[in-house]
Structures are given as structure tokens and as C-alpha cells.
Amino acid sequence: MVAAEAEDHRTGITGRGCGMDNLFRPAEGCAVMADHVLLEAGDDLVRQLSHEREAVKAVLELVWNSLDADATKVDVVIERAGTTGVDKIVITDDGDGITPEKARTAFKQVGNSDKRVGGATDRLGRPLHGKAGRGRLRAFALGDSTRWTSTARAVDGAMMRTRIESDIRRRTTWAIDSQPAAETDHPGTKVELWGKQAHHLNKLLEPKAVTQITAALAPYLLTWPDVQVTYDGQRIDPQTQIHAEEFEDLSFDYEGQSHPFHIRLIHWRTGAERTIALCDDASAPVESLDVSAEHADFSYTAYVLWAPMPQHRNEIHLITLGGDTPLAPLLRVTREWISTRLEERRRRQRRQLVDRWIEEGVYPYPRRAEDDQARAEQTTFDLVATSINRHITGDRAKKRLTLSLLQNSLRHNPDQMVEILERVLSLSGDDVSHLHGLLQQTSLSNIIRASSIVTSRLQFLTALEHLVFDVETYGAVKERDHLHKILERELWVFGEEFNMMRSSEIGLTRMLKHHRRAVGWDSTPDAPVRAVDGGTRRVDLMLSAESHEYDRVRHLVIELKAPSVDADREQALQVDDYMQAVLKEPRFANIETTWDFYLVVRSVKDRLKPALRQANKPEGLYSEPTQYEHASVRVWVRTWSEIVREAKQRLEFVKNGIDHNPSLEEALAYLRHRHGDLIPDQLRQPTAVPAPRADMAHHPAV
Template structure:
């Protein structure tokens, strides 16, 4: 027996051993066996009474280590005979190891290491035993060779290390890592058998789909070609990108760095020059080396691949749901809106299908609930799914990309917006024109408050306007023109003693470049017919407000809207002048200011709004019922929606139970409004004024 001392610092040897990675050590020992032309490699794990790893044994039937090369194999780092060779000595297989570090990885598996190897040397077939201990990693004891008639091969034994790290060998992840590492090699050499902990490694049995692509890149003026092989598994694996030689032997492993939710896969890029560039992948794609260029091309191809596969998989899953009777849609979509909804549902449902309960009845219920979420709350779908299914970051990112960064997002949002507006118009028509509904609607605290958030009805450009507190203050200063001295006047009594409904004046403002735009809307009580008096009054008010010192020398557009149920013939004539837009009674430009006064009826506003939405109405085929309109109010304007109106159908109005002493129009029998909040000042979004006429 002789002692061989490894000429290297012990801490360097310890780093090369990578004792935190026992699975990597097993893989390295398997590669050593395959480089020695082994046809069979068996990894055995002996367990202690506490089910911990007690001993690891790696047995192969390769060519072994000859007595003549034992000392050279263990006395240095590097200098392996494989360094200058491309193929194995006997069978001509591609080689994996070239750095001579493989034997040191055994220290990750045990404190005591023993190699028992049989090989054909100069003096015939001989057995040699080499041993080492982690107390002195640089020293190897090589026993005297003995002649033998046993088959060639090597047995590596490691034991005596008490560490929970070794338990990594006992979990399923260890098997999947070994499977993905050797899949290309075993596909190339199906006669090779690898066993791990009593079971054969069988990549073919776990492969769900395999796809190959040709890759091209240019480096230093030379055109290079490579092959990308993508294996999708039916088991959970770590996503890895294996950098291989042209034969599929792994040289390095790096991160995939693409998003592909729902796919378990391993990518292998095969390039003949890879062995000449070990560890170059650590520089990343920012470098200008060939590996960086190859990585960039590889990842782009992977993105394209899984984008296509995601579409295929969605179709496969949806078809399976249909075959099993779980799909919540039973007819083909007829309208554009239905097509958009269906596409969105398919994306959402197939994204979360892995998180769904397994029983069929539970899946059916889950799919039905998802359908309702997509149909009625498309903008909230992502949040709902995250709360219910606890999606992974990859799933959430991909779903966000699909729903919010594609044309589909614009379509579904447009569809939802148009449907909401049509629902609101139906609700507004019902509240304004229906004789019974009027009794249930409080104009100031309900209808007017709702309109504050639906200013698009006055024109699309007004949808962008927001509340402006300073404008409200200016409006307050000029209320005298309208015969109103204070913002919150006392209740107005009609001739019959009833309380008059207080009008609302909305104000909105925005700044665009160096020009401001203001909208002021006064809503007249339903019984008031607008005459020349009211028109002149609003004109005077508009002029006074626009000439306020606060707005001096400011480029500003003023629009004053007077909305009523009815107007006399003279006022109607003023709003139908040929040179002015319909409804415009006054258009004055003076200095930097532009002032327009409009008089519109509710029917005008609703019909004009419907006209703007007609194209979408036809293509989205959405004609809301009264029930749908009331549902919109309940969801969007819950704070101000007339509860009694929302809950009551047109046919059941008389069956509604109101609080004691309150009539359907919200007034108490003595003519005073039931809720004190009804006479409180509104927020900065509007100025509340009274109609004293």
C-alpha cells in the first residue's frame, strides 16, 4: 500500500467537493462511470434505523482504473487523460468529465470513501482499492493490486457522514434531477441502464412532448449552428437549460430565465463548441462571446415555443372539459362580445386549471364561477384568481400579460365599458321617465350624485373632467344671479306646501397644455319648464363666472349645461340654430375665453348617448333589461343607488316595504324629506343650489 498526496490546498479541495450538493456528486460519479464505457450504473442508498442516509454505493461495469494509472488519477487536480480526448477509449462515446474533479465530489456523500476498481492492466486483470477520509482530503491510500477473474468495473462507497444534507438524495427531486441530466444521453444510447435507489431511470416514460429546433448565430464572422431540444415532462422538475456538446453531454447547467406557467420542462442546447467554453455562461448574455449569443437565441426560441404551446394546451384542456361535460358554455358564440368573453374565459380557466379541485363536480362549479367573474367583472379577474387560487408568480405574470398587454385586453375592456354605459342609459331612462320609478328616486341625493360620476353623458370629452374646488368657490360667489344667496339654502316650499327638490350644479375642470376647460351643469327640477327667463338667467350667470378676476387673462373654455325635462318653443328655437351645434343656445368668444351655454332635455341626452354607442351596441349585441340596468346601479353606484328601486321590479313596485312614515319618493307624510343627509352640502365635486321658482 502506498500513500498519494494531492498537490492542492485543502480548502480548495473542500470547495471542489461541493459538500452541500450530494445529488450533484451522484451525477458526477455516474458520468465517470459512463466515461469509462459502463453499460450499467447502479446507485444504492443504505438507510439507518432513523431512515437517514447511512451509505451511498455507486457500482458500474465500466473499464475501471488500471494499477498503472491509479496514482496519476489521484495525485493531482486536472491533467485527466480526458482533457485531450473527445470520446471514450473502448466504445467511442462522447466524454463528459475533463477537469479531473469527479473523484473529489465523493466527499459530498461520506466521510470515508473507498474505490474498488477492476481493470485490465499490463499484468492482466487486477483489482485495486483506493481509500480516503475527509479529515485529510489530500491523502489517498492506494492498495497493492491483486489479480482477479471478476468482471471489470468500479464500486465507489461513501459512508460515515452525519448530515441532514444527505437527505436530499431521498426526495423525488433527486430522481428528477438525475432523469433530466441524462435524458439526452440515454436517448442516444438506449442500451445504457442507470438505476437510482432501486429504480431504473427512464426518461422516455416521463416525457410528455419533445421538440427540436435549429439555431443559428454568428460569432467573429463565422456562422454557427446548434440544436435546441425541449423536453416537456409529466413530472415536476426544476427548469434548467443544459449547455451540451454536439452529442448531448452536459457541459454546464444554467437558468432558463423565461416564463412558461404550467409547463415542466428541460431545455438542452447542443453545440459542438460548448466543451471549449466551460463556465462562460456565468458572464451572461451581456458579453459578446459565442455562448452569450447562443443563450440569447436559445431563450428567444424558447419564448416562441411556449407561446405556441400555451395556445395548443388551452385547446387541449378546453376540449377535455367539453368531452367531460364540465365546460360552462354549451353553444358557439354568436356575437363579438360573446367571442371576446369566451376567449378570455379560456385563458383564465386554463391558467388556473392546475389549481382546481380534482372531483368533477367541484371543477364544474369552479368553471361556472369563473365564467360569471369574466362576464361581469373582467377587470377584477386577476385579483379574484390570486385570492382564490394563490397563483405562483409565473402564473400571475403570464395571466397579466395575456389579459392586460394584448389586443384582447382592449377588446374586453371596451366591451365592458360599452355594456356599462348601455346599462346606465337604461337605468337613467327608467329613473327619469318611468312614472312608478320616479316615486322611488330622490333626485338630489341619488340621481344627481350618480350623475357626478357619469359625466360622459354630456359628451365624451367631459368624461375626463375632474372636481375643482377653486371653481366651486367661484360658482358660490355668483349664485346671486340665479337668485340664490347661499350654498345650502332652506327647503323651498311649493304653493301646495310640499318641499321643493333642490337642484344640483355639477362642476368639473381639467387643464390641457396651457388651456383650461370647465363644465358646469345645472339640473332643473322635473316640473320646471325652461323659458326665456331661465335661459337669460343662466347666460348672465355664465358671463359673471367667466369674468371673475380669478380667471382673468386665462385661456379657458366654459360650458354651461341647463338640463330639464321640458322647454318652451322660444328656447327650443334658440337651441336649433343652423350655425350652432344642436342644443347650443349661446356661443360667445371674448378675449382668451370661450363661453357656451347649452339647453338639453333628458330625452335629448339619452338619445344622443345611445347614438354614440349605436355601433358598439349592434356589434356587442347588448340591449340591457331593466333588471340588468338596476344591477349596474347596485354594483357601480352602491352608495347612491335607490335601494327600493334596485330591489323592486316594475311589476312589484306596490309590494315594496318602506320604512314607517316614509312615502315612495323619500318624503315623510308632513312633506319634509326623510333623511337629514338629503339637505347636507354635497362634496367638492358639486355645488348644491335651490330652485326658488
């Protein structure tokens, strides 16, 4: 729509103007008619396409417009308004400019840019970036008032100067006026943007803005070194910012076909740029994907070059919605390749940094680990220490102290290591998130944690043997005051599956309640449970677990005896009495339940041993009634030597890996640390440990 055909009732403009004091008022004495071009799009669409809060991207769009006009020099000037931030943005170039004819066409519609026809500029044959016809709308992200002043050679060969203006109030209307240029004028365009008071414009003043612009323009500027772009007084020179480059020809599968593409990965020396730029095959960006949450320890841009990329503009959002787009497999292959390359770079950096620490004498480990446990710990240490290297500063003594702190935290408090480092080193939120992610992604920290658990358990088993077998100790160890309470904290001794559900020192009624709750029944007893003789009984420990192998609930009822008590028929009958109470009580009935009753003792008297060595039955099985169909029940007499041996066998595969055979001193130290409030008084203070006695050479066994 050209308003020169009739007087515009909104502006009163009836003639052409060579200059304008404001948007819709011609300067006095002007002889050139001004045209008003109405953008054929709704104001709400124009507002949406301008992306008004993306200031850096808006500047980039205007720079690309200059480059698409074959400019060799582009200068972005940011004028400050005192302390209030950005006042005005001016972008000038020495490109071919905008002819009057092109201005009236380009500013009249959204989309269908003439750049879509062909992929190179007319004069220099450089690749075109803008192909969507939306770049000029980004200007409203930078200024409420906009003005293009461009000098170009018109169709008839005359040099013409064209001015195009609009403002935020009438963003769909562009005032265009043209006049002959002076003889000394050269082609080029000047874009002026002002009048926007918005906090997001201050992002243009941040160092990150230069980083983003450098990353976006890098392939173009590296390919066309004669092009010079200056931003806020600083030349954009990606060559000085590149740490390394990697290239690869890859392919992805989509709809049964293989699609080749090229990737160029630039590692930046500084900054926090992490972007995947989706480009056409001439490196002209089409879309960009912010991947700042990935590989936070590096600054990089991955340029994905694929010829059909412009056909898939604006399809990135379809991936999260599960939409069908070739960008999904393309990005999956890209991300996997990036991860592989960056992980290799991490390994190189870790090796170099650790070698430097070793040379400085601050590294807290020997150069070569001696066993699997040490290697696991040392590898995780290297992983964490090198990732927070910038916090490990100062002189040699300070570095050694920091690295020793990290070693100690990793070895003894792996679960709290990040929190400890956060407090001591004042890590930033990004550092903390990165460390958490790092330790979640690696199994090494889990190996250390598992090794720490196994080491502690081996120490406990050594201490337990000392408690129940040492003739100078076991007489002081009581059943309820010591042994019972200690084992409540170490239930893994009886099987890892019993380390969770437990009840301690309960009567038969509570045992029924516990059982019914475990099998999913109403757990409220309607009457007390009595033993066969009508009396009450109390069991030391009742442990329960789901047996996934047999799809049953397994109960383990344990009767402990002090080490000074040897098992006889009397003690065996006591446990058998518990078993009979279960069998004769209908409220215990459940065919999907297995009951094992343990009498656990230091040794067994000779007259009980025949009952524990019956033909065709496991050794130690005292009773297994078969006449009761509603439950599977067994009574066992177990010695501590058997239980300790089985526990050690379960730990053996890790024990061999970590090569840890704890001494008695280490075992007692663990016992004091973990159970100092429960052990006999004579064991609470470290003393000289006597040599093993001859009667401890062989543990009493069944």
C-alpha cells in the first residue's frame, strides 16, 4: 500500500520529502515525495517476530543483513546514556545498500525474502544468511524508533539515498523517502535505533555479548578474512579466541535413508558459550540451540552443516513435543559426537594438570595406584579436582592443603563431599551443580562408597570375632546390653536383604502384627498370642524381607545368647517353642511365608550336635516340621563362626579387589567409633593388643 496516491489523513503528507524531522513529518523545502508502505501483517505478529527481549540476536540479525549486502566493514556502536544504560544503537556498513525499489518491496511483507532465491550474494558470491524476511523486524527489540539510511545504485544506474523509518506505535507502517545521493557518496547503510528504555538492552554491554557474536559469526569471518566486524569498539576476531578446532563428516538415519552432514567444533579459549548452530552447507546459521547446561566445563560452538537445514527452520521445538522431524536424529548424533570429543579433551587436560601437580609436589597420591580400590579413588579424585581447578590456587602449601582436604572428603565422606567443598572453597551454584552431575554420571564414586562400606564391614567382622571368641573378652560381653544392641546396627551380618525391615525385643503378639503388616493384611491383633504352654514369650530380633526369587515373604527370628553360653537342648527347645507358637496360631497362616528361627551361639555342646547333623538335611537344621501346610518353618542352631564366615564370603569379591585385611587395631577402632556406647568398658580405651592365643586358632564349630 503506497500512500502517495492520496493524502494520508493521519499525517497530512502530500509530497515527497528528502528528510524528516520525525517519522511522519517531512522537512521543509524537500522536493522528493515520501511513500508510506504498510507492512502486510498484523501488529501482534510483528511484535512476536521482533523477539523484543533478545537484544544480542537482534544485533546479529542486522549485522547479517549488512553481510548479505556484501559489506566488508560492519561497525556496531552502542551509545550510553550516562548511568542508565543503552541510549542508542547505530550499525553502519559499506555494503551495496538498499535501492528505492528494494525498500518498497522488502518492507511491505513478512517472509518470502528475495534472498530465498539462490544462496549467494550478487557481487561477491558470498553465502546468504537471511532467508526468512524477518531480520528488519528484530530492530524493534533494540529501539522504539528505527531509521535506515542507505545509499545504493538504483535500477537506472543513478546513485540514490533512501531513508526508511518506523516507530513502536505504528510498527506495521514504514515511511520511505528517496533522493539523489551526492557525487561523493558511496554505497552503504546506516541503521539507527533509539528510544527504548528496557533492562534487557543492558545485555549488549556484558562481555557475554561479544562472546555470542563471535561464536555466531566465526565460520563466516574465518572463511572471509577480508570482512571486518566491530562491536562496541572491539573487533570481532574469532581466530584469536579459538583454542582448537575439530571437523568430522557424519550421517544420521531418517525414514530409512542415511543423510550425510558435516560438523565443525570450535573450542573457545574463554567465555561460557555452549551452542549448537544449525547451518546450511555454506555455514550460514539457520537456528541455534542453547546447550549451556551440557558440558559446563567447556566453552564451545558446534556448527552443524546440512544443505536442507533452511527447510527445517523453527522445527527444534517439535523435538520436545515428539514431533516428526529429521532434526531429532541429527541432533542425537551431533550430541553423542560432541560428548565423545569433549570427554577426550577432559582426559588430556586431567593428565596434564595431574602431571603438573606431581611436579609441584602437591599431589596427595603416589604416581601409580597399587590396587583396584586405590585406582578407583584416585581416578575419582582426579575427576573432581581437575573440574574445580580454578579454586585450587595459591602457593605450594595452600594447594597441597586444598588437595589433601579433597582427598580426605572423598575417602571418608563421599556423600557429603560436594557440600564440604561448597563451604570450604565457596563454590558457585554452577560449580556445585556441575560437581553433582559429574558424580552422578560416573560410577567411580559409587565404587568408593561401596569399598568404604565393605572396609567397614570387614572391620566389624574382625571386631565381632574378638568379642565372641577372645577368652579375655567374651566373658564381659552380655547378650542384651552389648551383643543385641550392637547387632541391631549391623543386621547385614544375617543377610543383606534383612538390612531394612526389623523389630527388636518383641513379644509374640507384636510378632504377629509385624508379620501381618509384611504380607499386607490387617495388622491389628484381635487377641494376644500365647505360647503352647499359655505363657508369653519375647524374641530378640525379628527381621523380614521380600524374597524376589521365590515370590515369598521371609521372616528371620533370632535368639541371641551371650558368648559365655554354649547351646544345649534347653536353648534349642526355647527357639522350637517360638516355632510351635507360629504353627499353632491360625492368624499366622500364609502359604507365601517362610519362617526361619535362629539360635545364635558361640559354640554347641556335644549332646546337641547329633540333632544338628541329620541325614539328608543341611548341617545346623534342628527342626523342620512337614505336617503344617500353611507355612514353611525351620529351626536352626547357628554358630558365630558360621555366620561370620558366610558374611565374609559375601564380601569376598570386593575384599579381593580392595585388598583389605583389617588388623585387630583397626577393627577395634571401628568398634569404638561406631558402637562406643555399647561395648564393654574394658574395650572403650585403646590398649596394647595381646598376641592371639592358641585357643583362638580355631573357632568352635558345630
